[in-house]
Amino acid sequence: MLKLGLIGDNIKASRSPALQRTAGELAGRPTRYDLYIPPELGLSFEDTFAKAQADGLAGTNVTLPYKERVVPHLRIDDPLVARIGACNTVLFAADGPRGFNTDHSGFIAAYRAQFGDMAPGRVVQFGAGGVGRAVAFGLVALGASEVVLVDMDRAKADALAQAITQAGNGVTMGRTGTVDDLDHADGVVNCTPLGMVGYGGSAVPEGRFPTANWSFDAVYTPAVTPFAVQSEAAGTPFLSGWELFFWQGVHGFEIFSGIRLEDTDALRARLLDME
Known part of the structure; x- marks a missing residue:
């Protein structure tokens, strides 16, 4: 089971859980995707981030308003991502959290x-x-x-x-x-x-x-x-921002799972059927 999450405020309507779970199904990698909402948990962002890692997630997405706030907690290998100064995708690697920007x-x-x-x-x-x-x-x-x-x-x-x-x-x-x-x-x-x-x-x-x-x-x-x-x-x-959502999610799943999604059209069709 690939365990993933999303950290952000005002995310109850997010379609990211459906995208990541469906991508996992199509890739043959069962995926769990949970929401971490700091205000509802009564935790700071930093404590929420630590909780996600302690819960054994393979990785997490990060959204509004924490994409810049997460950066100091990450190892960022790509100089471009470092210049952007924001991350929406975090891989909890063996050597520590690594940051990416699939936005x-x-x-x-x-x-x-x-x-x-x-x-x-x-x-x-x-x-x-x-x-x-x-x-x-x-x-x-x-x-x-x-x-x-x-x-x-x-x-x-x-x-x-x-x-x-x-x-x-x-x-x-x-x-x-x-x-x-x-x-x-x-x-x-x-x-x-x-x-x-x-x-x-x-x-x-x-x-x-x-x-x-x-x-x-x-x-x-x-x-x-x-x-x-x-x-x-x-x-x-x-x-539409739905297209950014779709492609950042595809790229994120590939980072989390190490699996390239060959049939993105099938994923798109499944997600649109859920709308």
């Missing part, structure tokens, strides 16, 4: 599956937290010309903008901006929790969603978010 690889896979070789262009991204950092570095990998960051925490946005510019090698520039930058955006990205179950609204003010080349909402619960409705109304092709 990053999952976003790239999702984007390419839907938009092919289309360049992201000039992107306005709302949110510079854990998933925001992963997606922003994904935009660098995809060759975005500019990533304009809008976040209530200006210092966090400034730091990510600088990191993007350094990683962009003269191809991708990062800077902080405002909603007014939407007027010239090729792509619009939401990496805030706004629109998620338990949170209201959209990162984009009403009437400001542009007709752009593409958009992406990292939120996938509920299936139709306010951001998605705005994108459709503006005539902007939309990439």
Whole structure:
């Protein structure tokens, strides 16, 4: 039995248990996947993380709001993941917890599956937290010309903008901006929790969603978010956060189990039947 978990707040509606258990079934590796919610356990994140390891998990996913907080507790071998500064996948290895970021690889896979070789262009991204950092570095990998960051925490946005510019090698520039930058955006990205179950609204003010080349909402619960409705109304092709969820989960299962999932279409079909 492959024992896995998910640490986060507000995760009771998460589809990750279904994804990981179904992936295990298809791969011939029975999988258990439990939720660890620090506020409900009455524990700090650090104590919850220690509990997950003590419970004998092979690994755990980490989600909002702990993707950056977990980093000091991990060995991170990939320099790119270290630059991202956030982890959503932890393998409890014999030599200690090891950190990975399948939000990053999952976003790239999702984007390419839907938009092919289309360049992201000039992107306005709302949110510079854990998933925001992963997606922003994904935009660098995809060759975005500019990533304009809008976040209530200006210092966090400034730091990510600088990191993007350094990683962009003269191809991708990062800077902080405002909603007014939407007027010239090729792509619009939401990496805030706004629109998620338990949170209201959209990162984009009403009437400001542009007709752009593409958009992406990292939120996938509920299936139709306010951001998605705005994108459709503006005539902007939309990439659902469900696709990021799917691909990060596939990559995560492969890390946890050491098994490559050959038939991801079968996994997708099974999960969609559960929706």
